[in-house]
Amino acid sequence: MDTSSADQVVDLFRKLQHSGLEREAHLTALSKALRNPSTQLTFVKQENSMHLLVGFLSGSNAQCRLQAVRCLHELSHSHHPSMAPACLPATPYLLTYLSGQSTKFTELCLYTLGNLCPETDAVREKLLAQGIIPALANCIENQRHNLAVVEAVGFTLSQLLQTKDAAKKIIPMVLASGLPPHLLSVLTPDPQFGLAPAIECAWCLHYLTCSNVDNRVLLAHGALSQCSTLLVSLGGAVAKGNKEEGLELLVWPLLRCMGNLLSSGPMEDLSTQVGDVRLLAALCALLQAFLQTQPALARESAWVLNNLTADSSALCSALLALNLVPGLIQLLPFSQGINTMILRVLGNIAHKKKDYCVQLAQAGLLPALCATLKMANQEMVTLSLEVLFLLVASGPQVAEEFARHSGLSLLEAIQYNSEGEMRLRATHLLEHQLLSHRMVDNVPSQ
Numbered sequence: 001m002d003t004s005s006a007d008q009v010v011d012l013f014r015k016l017q018h019s020g021l022e023r024e025a026h027l028t029a030l031s032k033a034l035r036n037p038s039t040q041l042t043f044v045k046q047e048n049s050m051h052l053l054v055g056f057l058s059g060s061n062a063q064c065r066l067q068a069v070r071c072l073h074e075l076s077h078s079h080h081p082s083m084a085p086a087c088l089p090a091t092p093y094l095l096t097y098l099s100g101q102s103t104k105f106t107e108l109c110l111y112t113l114g115n116l117c118p119e120t121d122a123v124r125e126k127l128l129a130q131g132i133i134p135a136l137a138n139c140i141e142n143q144r145h146n147l148a149v150v151e152a153v154g155f156t157l158s159q160l161l162q163t164k165d166a167a168k169k170i171i172p173m174v175l176a177s178g179l180p181p182h183l184l185s186v187l188t189p190d191p192q193f194g195l196a197p198a199i200e201c202a203w204c205l206h207y208l209t210c211s212n213v214d215n216r217v218l219l220a221h222g223a224l225s226q227c228s229t230l231l232v233s234l235g236g237a238v239a240k241g242n243k244e245e246g247l248e249l250l251v252w253p254l255l256r257c258m259g260n261l262l263s264s265g266p267m268e269d270l271s272t273q274v275g276d277v278r279l280l281a282a283l284c285a286l287l288q289a290f291l292q293t294q295p296a297l298a299r300e301s302a303w304v305l306n307n308l309t310a311d312s313s314a315l316c317s318a319l320l321a322l323n324l325v326p327g328l329i330q331l332l333p334f335s336q337g338i339n340t341m342i343l344r345v346l347g348n349i350a351h352k353k354k355d356y357c358v359q360l361a362q363a364g365l366l367p368a369l370c371a372t373l374k375m376a377n378q379e380m381v382t383l384s385l386e387v388l389f390l391l392v393a394s395g396p397q398v399a400e401e402f403a404r405h406s407g408l409s410l411l412e413a414i415q416y417n418s419e420g421e422m423r424l425r426a427t428h429l430l431e432h433q434l435l436s437h438r439m440v441d442n443v444p445s446q
Contacts, residue, residue, distance in 0.1 A: 027067035114156035154200025235282020357394035
């Protein structure tokens with residue numbers, strides 16, 4: 001430990017015990033000294049140290065209150081197990097002050113509470129009992145035009161929503177609090193303030209949707225429609241080459257919200273909230289934009305495409321009509337789970353109609369599948385065989401084209417070298433191909 005820093009903290013604590021004209025300066029010096037983690041424990045170990053800070057926090061001097069909050073904020077950064085419980089005497093005041101005071105003061109209160117939330121179950125239980133959820137709801141409602149405060153509310157709430165007991169204890173309270181519509185209203189970034197408030201609130205919505213506690217509440221507030229509209233806007237901007245710095249930090253939670261909400265019920269019940277088919281083009285644009293730099297984010301885009309097309313013939317038809325399929329086929333060589341998710345999307349299309357299978361073949365899917373059948377990834381080969389069967393079963397022309405691409409020898413190789421499901425699928429396809437050829441050969445002359 002830096003003994004000089006520790007001695008300074010002890011000295012400042014003693015000076016603050018004797019109030020005088022210099023107490024504001026002493027508190028300012030103390031808040032700076034507490035930035036050093038080694039001095040934080042020194043301070044809280046002083047008898048009545050927290051009582052002293054709470055006294056300044058609850059006093060009438062506005063500057064002393066601000067500096068006292070700064071001190072608490074520095075202490076809240078500590079991960080020492082004794083620190084968060086030591087700060088508990090101050091939390092009722094921090095929560096009370098969310099309803100007023102200056103913007104900077106409110107921000108500091110929020111970030112201090114946010115830092116304390118995840119530390120221990122006891123602290124979290126106390127904060128919940130003290131009313132942190134309604135306090136956050138009131139704060140964001142009263143300060144909805146102050147984006148710095150809204151961002152801080154989002155941070156604090158996200159810290160709560162990430163804790164292990166969130167699904168059981170916290171999320172039901174949040175859904176019933178009136179917070180969701182306020183979080184949704186912040187999703188569209190402010191051109192002057194930037195992305196930060198939207199990012200924080202989008203992550204809160206992600207933590208709510210992935211819990212599956214009750215996504216009907218969010219759907220009722222139009223969460224799916226809001227996410228869809230914003231993704232269309234962001235995807236359109238990216239397609240034009242306008243990729244704002246940090247944009248992926250907003251795209252991530254929006255995609256996850258969308259994917260989770262689409263998993264909440266039958267697509268026919270949700271289709272009216274998805275918006276127009278421009279969403280498909282936007283997702284493909286985001287997929288392409290982040291393919292090299294953020295492959296995991298590209299996979300999330302493909303995952304949402306999969307959830308959209310799994311139960312919707314209309315959206316499968318739109319992918320074909322918008323000529324987005326050739327671009328998806330070109331992504332089949334990519335790994336890191338992107339190609340398997342893309343193949344699931346193409347499989348969704350193939351499952352819907354035989355006519356769609358013919359259109360997939362015309363878009364160049366057959367030679368692409370011949371390439372994926374040679375991959376070492378067993379999941380990719382199995383999915384390829386599944387999609388391939390749908391294609392060749394759609395008509396003799398597709399089956400013949402597959403044979404022209406040396407498809408039969410590929411199937412024979414898989415049948416010879418593989419076991420289990422892959423071998424069965426390859427055998428089934430070979431039998432189907434041979435039967436198709438016999439049927440074509442035996443067509444009587446007219």
